[in-house]
Amino acid sequence: MPCRPPPMIGLPGARNPLVSADKVVCPQPHVDDAAAFLENCDGINLLVIGYSGLDGQMLRLFRDSGSAIRSMLVANGSTDWARDAAARIADAFGQDVDDAWLTNEGFSGLVSTGHLRGWMEGLKGR
16 A cells, blocks of 8 residues: 555655764654654655664654564665665664665665666556
8 A cells, every 4th residue: 555645756755964873854844744644644655865874753754653674775885885774764664674774885876877767667566
């Protein structure tokens, strides 16, 4: 069963500057909208670029959503860093890391290799 409203690509998104391990730096209505979106999904596809998965507030949003990861693509510049972030995120959802989620690339590598395009093409019909 898809998310309600119908599945969308690109929203909501979060950018979390490294300010503290427990603070999302954006207006509370944005946090509330993200929580509502996640709670109304029966599974999500996550594109993770340069995100550590260290901030507790975002991980609590994931944990409290009751949702699950359908697919995830993690680009943090190395497979080890991608695995670390993916493990934190997956743990918040009560899931294990799938090696298919991991890349050794950064964003430019995802684009130049076609990895991002391939991942997004694979989302069609999900």
